[in-house]
Amino acid sequence: MTDTTVTLRNQAAANNMRILYLDFYPAIRHPDTNKLTRRYNLGRKIYSETKLESKEYVTGKGNKSVKHSEVFGNRKDKDGNPLPVKNTLTDLQKEHNRKTLRKANKKVIEIQSLIDNGNYSFLSKKVTSLNFIELFEQIADTKGESTRAIFLSSLKKLREFAGDKLYNKEITLEFCEKFKSFLENDEGLSQNTASAYFRKFKRAVADSEKRGLIKIDDLERFNELKIEELDTNIEFLTLDELMKLTTIPCSNELYKLAALFSGATGLRRSDVVNFSLKGIRKGYKGKKYINVAQEKTKKIVPVPLNKSALNILEKVSNESNKPFSSLQDTHWSTLDIELHKWIKDAGINKKITFHCFRHSYACALIHKKVDIFTVSKLLGHKSLSSTVRTYAKVMDIDKYEAAERVEFVNSIDW
CATH class of the missing domain: 1.10.150 (DNA polymerase; domain 1)
Structure with a gap:
């Protein structure tokens, strides 16, 4: 039996995440190297409840490195020390943290038991x-x-x-x-x-x-x-159908605007919910865009904001900095029932989900003859093959239309 205590700790990391690790005190010997060690990385991350920033610095050996640390605001504690800025977490992120910490605490008990019995094989x-x-x-x-x-x-x-x-x-x-x-x-x-x-x-x-x-x-x-x-057929809405939907009332007007915003930008639902007005920038020829840290891929994708998207934002801009974030307070299944009724009221006989609005954006681009490489970039796909695989049938329809442009024999009498 050893006197080593195992403690669960975390360390600031990129993308407002924290890495979970176990701290051993006093240190134990690593079975592979025989060197004393105090740390064991659990390979798990949680979302930080305080905002983090990343700063590049040069080490004593001249190498570049990155340090992640908390962002401090104007608020102070009773002793006059600045307090870190809070990071607002979504319900899904909070649930992820709860589940991850529960598993991590079970690991603490498991590792403590192994160390108490002199078993350090988990480090190998x-x-x-x-x-x-x-x-x-x-x-x-x-x-x-x-x-x-x-x-x-x-x-x-x-x-x-x-x-x-x-x-x-x-x-x-x-x-x-x-x-x-x-x-x-x-x-x-x-x-x-x-x-x-x-x-x-x-x-x-x-x-x-x-x-x-x-x-x-x-x-x-x-x-x-x-x-x-x-092969599966993806459902999407035509531009005429999207335009019609703008005139049809929905029992949840904010969800309607969120869906139409997805159709105007190609953003996933999770990214629409996290969309922040503060992130809007001006780019080429003063055109507005926003850098979106995609929830699914973790990639930073610049998303142009066309007139349709900007018009939608004007309708919700007075709500808050994150105009669609309140949708998280209602269960998605409830919102989807309202969406299906809205689609039906518009006389559209298609099985449309929120994600179909993203497909509609992509299909509209393809039908407008935008090259597939640009479509892939706008959607934030990791690879071109993902885009081609998803929209292959849509592209095939365009191939037939393109082939018809090369007709030059009008009849058999020539």
């Missing part, structure tokens, strides 16, 4: 000592909220297949093939859902392989493994 970086299930979960926690949800659904299926303990040495090409077959034969999954789950599993494996935590003997064959997706 050897492949055989790592549980891939836990590693998969840690990778999921680094993703945006919607992507994280798919990772966790994939992990749930992996647990069904392999249990709660799956050591890295067990992740072989044969294992991956068997898990692929398991997903393909799951009657409760559609083919496209099984495909999405397997892609997330492969991403977690590939990430671990790059870090030297997993060894796949035949990477070429591993990369070829996939579950084919079936």
Whole structure:
């Protein structure tokens, strides 16, 4: 039995996040290096309740580095010390913090028990000592909220297949093939859902392989493994339908404006909700745009604000700095019922969701002959292939229209 105490701590990081780690005092010896260590990174992050800033500095050795620290405002405590500026969290972010901290505190108890018994194997970086299930979960926690949800659904299926303990040495090409077959034969999954789950599993494996935590003997064959997706038709609204919707009342006028704003900018619902008027800037020829830190991809994407978008903002600009943020106070399913009724009242017989307004923006650009590379950039897709895959059928329609422009034989009598 040792006298070492395990304490959960956090450290400021980029994007207003905090990294969770365990602190050991007194220090313990690392089993791989025999050196004393006081820290164990949990590989998990939470959203910071105070605002953080990143500053670049030069170390004593002349190297550039970045320091993340709290932002202090004008408010002071009773001793006259400045207080950090609070960071307003969404309900989803608060829920993420609650779940993550609950898991982290369980880890504290687990690690404390191991240390009390003189077992420091959890520190080892050897492949055989790592549980891939836990590693998969840690990778999921680094993703945006919607992507994280798919990772966790994939992990749930992996647990069904392999249990709660799956050591890295067990992740072989044969294992991956068997898990692929398991997903393909799951009657409760559609083919496209099984495909999405397997892609997330492969991403977690590939990430671990790059870090030297997993060894796949035949990477070429591993990369070829996939579950084919079936072609699906994306629903979208035409510009005429969008214009018609502007004249149709909705029981939740703010949700209506948020949906139309998505149709005018291509923003996802999560990014519309987090949209801030303070971020509006002037760019080329005085045109207005805003840099959006996308919730899903974490990428900073410059989004031009066209006349439609600016007209919508004029209707909500008096509400608050974040005009759509109050939508989070109502459950999404309730808002979607109101949206469906609004679409029906407009006489539009399509299965339209909020995300379809983003599709409508993309499809309008494609029909207006905007090149697919520009469309991809405006949507903030990580790769051009994502855009092509999503809007392939829309592009095919345009191909037929383009081909008709080259007609030069008017009849068979020539």
